[in-house]
Every structure is written in structure tokens, then in C-alpha cells.
Amino acid sequence: MSVAGTARPVIVGSGLAGLWTAWRLAAEGCASLLVTKRSLADSASAWAQGGIAAALGPGDSPALHAADTQAAGDGLAAPEAVRILTTEGPERIRQLVALGARFDRAPDGRLSFGLEAAHSRPRILHAGGDRTGAMLVRCLARIVSNHPLIEIREQTEVADLVLAGDRVAGVVAVQRDGSVVTLSAPAVVLATGGVGQLYAVTTNPLVATGDGWALAHRGGAALRDLEFLQFHPTALKLSGVNPAPLVSEAVRGAGAVLVDRRGERFLRDLDPRAELAPRHVVARAVAVADQSGGAWLDARRVRAFAERFPAVAAVLERHGLDPTRDVLPVAPAMHYAMGGVATDLAGRSTRQGLWAVGEVACTGVHGANRLASNSLLEGLVFADRAARALAGGSRWQGVPISGAAWTRLAGSVDEAHGDLRRELRRVMTADVGVERSEASLVRAGRVLDELAAAAPREAWRTRNQILVAQLIVAAARRRRETRGGHVRLDYPRRRRVTA
Ligand SMILES: Cc1cc2nc3c(=O)[nH]c(=O)nc-3n(C[C@H](O)[C@H](O)[C@H](O)COP(=O)(O)OP(=O)(O)OC[C@H]3O[C@@H](n4cnc5c(N)ncnc54)[C@H](O)[C@@H]3O)c2cc1C
Known part of the structure; x- marks a missing residue:
């Protein structure tokens, strides 16, 4: 070093x-x-x-x-x-x-x-x-x-x-x-x-x-x-594809609508702004539709789709989907912190x-x-x-530091621990996702503690990710209300603002 x-x-x-x-x-x-x-x-x-x-x-x-x-x-x-x-x-x-x-x-x-x-x-x-x-x-x-x-x-x-x-x-x-x-x-x-x-x-x-x-x-x-995590309501739901390709909000801005498995629009009943409601409203509705059989974005009436949304059109084409002909399978995806x-x-x-x-x-x-x-x-x-x-404030001086040995970094064993990270991602999506509750957060915390115990010191990337997940769970448990990107099924209302 x-x-x-x-x-x-x-x-x-x-x-x-x-x-x-x-x-x-x-x-x-x-x-x-x-x-x-x-x-x-x-x-x-x-x-x-x-x-x-x-x-x-x-x-x-x-x-x-x-x-x-x-x-x-x-x-x-x-x-x-x-x-x-x-x-x-x-x-x-x-x-x-x-x-x-x-x-x-x-x-x-x-x-x-x-x-x-x-x-x-x-x-x-x-x-x-x-x-x-x-x-x-x-x-x-x-x-x-x-x-x-x-x-x-x-x-x-x-x-x-x-x-x-x-x-x-x-x-x-x-x-x-x-x-x-x-x-x-x-x-x-x-x-x-x-x-x-x-x-x-x-x-x-x-x-x-x-x-x-x-x-x-x-x-x-x-x-x-x-x-407070924002889930994008309309990522393409294609199994095994990571990251999930995003179908931009602008597509809804251009007139695409969300439909359930019966082909019916489900947002109009929930919010007067329908498909243009705030993201968390749309994400929750899509999550619910997804769990009851699926959610699709119908962009068939959007004119000049390929010219207006070339990147989305290219992804769709790669996955055999044509937005002028097909409705597009979507699910909420973790998008922004x-x-x-x-x-x-x-x-x-x-x-x-x-x-x-x-x-x-x-x-x-x-x-x-x-x-x-x-x-x-x-x-x-x-x-x-x-x-x-x-x-x-740039009258800078370097602060002298010693060259301690970070040998655990050079000897990273993260590649051997993909299973721990897969489990981490699974539990975060299932229990700390669009909707949370005390029970789901406690469950997630327990799994993360087990993962932390199983990850050796040299798997420092994995350990970092477990640490961050634990911090999110702790924060989500502390906030006992539903607000913005944080939806607690057991505390469905907003508290009076104190921050
Ligand atoms: C698909 C998608 C579409 C989006 N669309 C929009 C949009 O239309 N409008 C909008 O306002 N926002 C959008 N966002 C959100 C927006 O892109 C991000 O919030 C924003 O770009 C973040 O910028 P950033 O510079 O903070 O981080 P990033 O752009 O994420 O860059 C982070 C950088 O840090 C590097 N890095 C990370 N860890 C380390 C490390 N340990 N050591 C060294 N380097 C490291 C990464 O390699 C990367 O270069 C979108 C996000 C996604 C994923």
C-alpha cells in the first residue's frame, strides 16, 4: 500500500x-x-x-x-x-x-x-x-x-x-x-x-x-x-434483468395510462391527478395491482413514441416489446434516496x-x-x-496521515458471498420496500443481523451494504407514521410535523 x-x-x-x-x-x-x-x-x-x-x-x-x-x-x-x-x-x-x-x-x-x-x-x-x-x-x-x-x-x-x-x-x-x-x-x-x-x-x-x-x-x-426512499412506479418487470429498465414518467406525461389485469385504469379512483399523481401514490397503486395479478403501462396512444423516447424504445425492442402494439409489464423499483x-x-x-x-x-x-x-x-x-x-476556504494543507495496512481490502472475498447480497436484496424488497410495518422491519433486522454475522471481515463490500441496510431499517422503525416515501401499514397517518 x-x-x-x-x-x-x-x-x-x-x-x-x-x-x-x-x-x-x-x-x-x-x-x-x-x-x-x-x-x-x-x-x-x-x-x-x-x-x-x-x-x-x-x-x-x-x-x-x-x-x-x-x-x-x-x-x-x-x-x-x-x-x-x-x-x-x-x-x-x-x-x-x-x-x-x-x-x-x-x-x-x-x-x-x-x-x-x-x-x-x-x-x-x-x-x-x-x-x-x-x-x-x-x-x-x-x-x-x-x-x-x-x-x-x-x-x-x-x-x-x-x-x-x-x-x-x-x-x-x-x-x-x-x-x-x-x-x-x-x-x-x-x-x-x-x-x-x-x-x-x-x-x-x-x-x-x-x-x-x-x-x-x-x-x-x-x-x-x-x-425516505422513492420507488419508481413503472420499471419494466422482466425477470432476471438488473437494473430494471425504467419507463420514464414522461411517458405518462405524454398520455400513457396504467391498467390492471382486466385492462382497467386503477389510478383514477385513487387520485384526481390519476397517472400524474405524485410518485408514491402511483408506486403504491402499482404495487397493489402487481400483487393482484399485474400492472401494465398502456402507451399505445402515445404519438411518435420512438422519436420522443428513443432510449425506452430501444430497451423495449431488445426485450421484444413494441409500445405501439403491446401493453408493458411494470412494477415499482427502488429509484431514489x-x-x-x-x-x-x-x-x-x-x-x-x-x-x-x-x-x-x-x-x-x-x-x-x-x-x-x-x-x-x-x-x-x-x-x-x-x-x-x-x-x-482553500488555504489548504494536507494533514499528515500514516500508512496503516488495509490488508483486508486487498484480500476482498466479496465475490464468494453473492448469496449474502442476494438475500439482503430480497429482504429489503420484501420487508423494507414500498410498504413497511413493525413486523416486517423486525423481520428484516433479524435477517440482516444473521447476514452480518455470516459475512467475514474481508467481504468488506458486502459488509458495507449490510450496514447501510441496517441503518435504513433502524430509521424506518423510528418513524412511526406514513409520510412521503415512507409507508407504514401499521401507522397509516401522518404525524404532526415536528422537523
Ligand atoms: C434510470 C434513472 C433515471 C433517472 N432519471 C432522472 C431524471 O430524469 N431526472 C432527475 O433529476 N433525476 C433522475 N434520476 C435520478 C438521478 O439520476 C440521480 O439522483 C443523480 O444522477 C445522482 O447524481 P450523483 O452525481 O449524486 O450520483 P451518480 O450519478 O449516481 O454518481 C455516483 C458516482 O459515484 C461513484 N461511486 C460510488 N461509490 C464509489 C466508491 N466507493 N468509490 C468511488 N466511486 C464511487 C459511481 O461509480 C458514480 O460515478 C434517475 C435515476 C435513474 C437510476
């Missing part, structure tokens, strides 16, 4: 939040080292289809966007975080355009805005139809890759934080060749994304294993709101030297539930603030 590093922040993760942090730091004249588990483009950000929300359209305003965000947050969205998101968001979009991002435009050349569930105005920007995330990541990755102040290390998986006294002073990472390196840093910015792979059915990429939560928790930083590493409004965690941006973080902006297309925006807005705050 080697110890390396100069006095520059280490950014962990190359989704939109990590890329933007690196770019913004560089724009402020600060160097950084960006490490990422696989390739630069391997992230949930690159998969985002629906788009990015910003109050830029005619008749729209940050105040209207804020009101919709608050409504989705089910009483818990932090007002100041929401204000910042919605007022600073438009400027981040203008910056992206200046950097070369090509958002879709109307024939007259003006930006075009889509309407999505629970947005009161058309405000969703797309790039390349439903390839928004891929286009944005490509644009930023190109800039970041060529920037002299940014060093990028792909295939570098952060496995631990290094502590010096009460502050974070670097990371321990496993490199492409399996060797272990300690990177000292005056600040570590976690941008590791979500936790979807803890669930058997998820839209999240394979890299979304909750590493940032495990790192932060073990490093002594506070986490919050972990019980509202909670995470507790941060202030500039990305600082409660542990000195540790920052968090994007999905791994919890600024409180989403409250109990995220408004669709707000997460890419959150990544940009709060990464920008974190980078500016970091740059503002």
Missing part, C-alpha cells in the same frame, strides 16, 4: 454532482482529484431520462417550482434548501448551456419544456429526447477530462475514510490492479450517488451500492432521513473535512419525497455551493 497526495480535495464519484464539483473548483482556480469506481460515465446521472427541472419557462417562477417541491416533500422539505434549489437552478442551467449542453428546443429556437407528474408548469428540460443525463454527463466529462487542474482516476474504489483526530484527512482506495492506496486530502467530497442496489428490483446502476453512506457513518458523520449524509446548505457534513453532494447527501431539499427531475438540479446547485465554499 502506498500513501500519496498533495493538498487538494478528493472528489469521490463521477456523476453530475461529482463532475460539477470538480469543474466548479477548477473554475475557481482550485485543483482536485476525482476518483470513480468504474468509468467516468458509469453513474445514475448518465441514465437520467426524464430531464432536469428549472423554472425558466413562460408563466413559471422559482416560487411556483418551490411550491411544487414543498408539496412533494410532504411537509418535511426544508424551506431554505428549496428556495436555494429553485432560485439558483436557472443560473446553473444557463451555465450548462454556456458550457455546450444542448437542451432540446422548440422550432423557434427557444428552450422547450416538458410537463411531468406533480409539476404545476411545464418546466422539464430535456437533451436528446430522453437521453438528458447521458448528454449532460458527456458534456461535463469532456470538459473535466481536459482540464489541467483536474486529475481523474477511474477504476478506483474508495473503501474507507482516513481520520486524523476528529477530521477526515483522506481516503483509502482500491485501484484498478487491486492494489490499495491512501490518498491524503484536506477535504473529501462524497458524490457517490444512491443505494438502489440494496434492492432486488431497482433502476439504479450496479455502482449504486450505498458506499457513501457506509463511509460517512463509519467516519462518524451524521446521516438523516434514510427511511431522499435522505443521506446530513449536510448544511454548502455540502458540509457534521464531520470536519467531509463534504457530500448529490444523491448521497441530505440537504433536506426533498423532505419526505422528491419531486421528479429535481435530483439532477439538486446535484448541480448544491455541488456548486460546496465547491464555492471549499474554494473560499
Whole structure:
């Protein structure tokens, strides 16, 4: 193992939040080292289809966007975080355009805005139809890759934080060749994304294993709101396909409807907004329909499906489905984590030297539930603030750290323990999924304790995932109410807001 590093922040993760942090730091004249588990483009950000929300359209305003965000947050969205998101968001979009991002435009050349569930105005920007995330990541990755102040290390998986006294002073990472390196840093910015792979059915990429939560928790930083998980109502239900291909909300925005096994629409009776009701309402209804024989998305009346949703159309074609002819089998899939590493409004965690941006973080902006297309925006807005705050305090000095031996990392035995992770994913989906109860959570806790006892120390990836699952279960048990993305069958009502 080697110890390396100069006095520059280490950014962990190359989704939109990590890329933007690196770019913004560089724009402020600060160097950084960006490490990422696989390739630069391997992230949930690159998969985002629906788009990015910003109050830029005619008749729209940050105040209207804020009101919709608050409504989705089910009483818990932090007002100041929401204000910042919605007022600073438009400027981040203008910056992206200046950097070369090509958002879709109307024939007259003006930006075009889509309407999505629970947005009161058309405000969703797309790039390349439903390839928004891929286009944005490509644009930023190109800039970041060529920037002299940014060093990028792909295939570098952060496995631990290094502590010096009460502050974070670097990371321990496993490199492409399996060797272990300690990177000292005056600040570590976690941008590791979500936790979807803890669930058997998820839209999240394979890299979304909750590493940032495990790192932060073990490093002594506070986490919050972990019980609030958003399940996407319409992932394609195809056995053995992980991740589950997402059929974007925008398809419902374009007129597709949900039907049960009798071919009847089941959402109209539950919510006046029917298919455009908030995600948790739709996800619960789809879960119930799924358990009673199945749920399907009927997009046969959506005009020009292949042109408007090319990525979805390509996935459907690969699986032998034609949206103009077939109804599409769907089920809820773990999609987005509202909670995470507790941060202030500039990305600082409660542990000195540790920052968090994007999905791994919890600024409180989403409250109990995220408004669709707000997460890419959150990544940009709060990464920008974190980078500016970091740059503002940038008389950095590397904190000397010792090169302790992390031999257990080099000798990982995770591959031999796929059975433990399969069981973890099964129990999280069955007992800590769209609906929970004290009985199901206690059951899940027991299984997770058994898995923890069975996982050897050298299976550190597996152990991290078990730890994160245990943290989610503990949070879900503590919250004895139903709110946003947290549905307790035994506590079906909301409590009075205290947060
Ligand atoms: C299929 C899909 C569609 C979506 N559509 C939309 C949408 O239309 N609009 C919207 O706003 N949101 C959407 N979302 C949510 C949104 O994409 C994510 O919330 C957002 O992209 C998260 O960005 P991020 O930068 O925080 O993390 P990510 O983009 O997930 O990036 C995390 C990065 O961290 C790296 N990493 C993880 N662990 C480690 C480690 N231990 N060491 C080193 N690197 C590590 C990963 O490899 C990855 O590069 C969608 C999500 C999915 C899965």
C-alpha cells in the first residue's frame, strides 16, 4: 500500500454532482482529484431520462417550482434548501448551456419544456429526447477530462475514510490492479450517488451500492432521513434483468395510462391527478395491482413514441416489446434516496473535512419525497455551493496521515458471498420496500443481523451494504407514521410535523 497526495480535495464519484464539483473548483482556480469506481460515465446521472427541472419557462417562477417541491416533500422539505434549489437552478442551467449542453428546443429556437407528474408548469428540460443525463454527463466529462487542474482516476474504489483526530484527512482506495492506496486530502467530497442496489428490483446502476453512506457513518458523520426512499412506479418487470429498465414518467406525461389485469385504469379512483399523481401514490397503486395479478403501462396512444423516447424504445425492442402494439409489464423499483449524509446548505457534513453532494447527501431539499427531475438540479446547485465554499476556504494543507495496512481490502472475498447480497436484496424488497410495518422491519433486522454475522471481515463490500441496510431499517422503525416515501401499514397517518 502506498500513501500519496498533495493538498487538494478528493472528489469521490463521477456523476453530475461529482463532475460539477470538480469543474466548479477548477473554475475557481482550485485543483482536485476525482476518483470513480468504474468509468467516468458509469453513474445514475448518465441514465437520467426524464430531464432536469428549472423554472425558466413562460408563466413559471422559482416560487411556483418551490411550491411544487414543498408539496412533494410532504411537509418535511426544508424551506431554505428549496428556495436555494429553485432560485439558483436557472443560473446553473444557463451555465450548462454556456458550457455546450444542448437542451432540446422548440422550432423557434427557444428552450422547450416538458410537463411531468406533480409539476404545476411545464418546466422539464430535456437533451436528446430522453437521453438528458447521458448528454449532460458527456458534456461535463469532456470538459473535466481536459482540464489541467483536474486529475481523474477511474477504476478506483474508495473503501474507507482516513481520520486524523476528529477530521477526515483522506481516503483509502482500491485501484484498478487491486492494489490499495491512501490518498491524503484536506477535504473529501462524497458524490457517490444512491443505494438502489440494496434492492432486488431497482433502476439504479450496479455502482449504486450505498458506499457513501457506509463511509460517512463509519467516519462518524451524521446521516438523516434514510427511511425516505422513492420507488419508481413503472420499471419494466422482466425477470432476471438488473437494473430494471425504467419507463420514464414522461411517458405518462405524454398520455400513457396504467391498467390492471382486466385492462382497467386503477389510478383514477385513487387520485384526481390519476397517472400524474405524485410518485408514491402511483408506486403504491402499482404495487397493489402487481400483487393482484399485474400492472401494465398502456402507451399505445402515445404519438411518435420512438422519436420522443428513443432510449425506452430501444430497451423495449431488445426485450421484444413494441409500445405501439403491446401493453408493458411494470412494477415499482427502488429509484431514489431522499435522505443521506446530513449536510448544511454548502455540502458540509457534521464531520470536519467531509463534504457530500448529490444523491448521497441530505440537504433536506426533498423532505419526505422528491419531486421528479429535481435530483439532477439538486446535484448541480448544491455541488456548486460546496465547491464555492471549499474554494473560499482553500488555504489548504494536507494533514499528515500514516500508512496503516488495509490488508483486508486487498484480500476482498466479496465475490464468494453473492448469496449474502442476494438475500439482503430480497429482504429489503420484501420487508423494507414500498410498504413497511413493525413486523416486517423486525423481520428484516433479524435477517440482516444473521447476514452480518455470516459475512467475514474481508467481504468488506458486502459488509458495507449490510450496514447501510441496517441503518435504513433502524430509521424506518423510528418513524412511526406514513409520510412521503415512507409507508407504514401499521401507522397509516401522518404525524404532526415536528422537523
Ligand atoms: C434510470 C434513472 C433515471 C433517472 N432519471 C432522472 C431524471 O430524469 N431526472 C432527475 O433529476 N433525476 C433522475 N434520476 C435520478 C438521478 O439520476 C440521480 O439522483 C443523480 O444522477 C445522482 O447524481 P450523483 O452525481 O449524486 O450520483 P451518480 O450519478 O449516481 O454518481 C455516483 C458516482 O459515484 C461513484 N461511486 C460510488 N461509490 C464509489 C466508491 N466507493 N468509490 C468511488 N466511486 C464511487 C459511481 O461509480 C458514480 O460515478 C434517475 C435515476 C435513474 C437510476
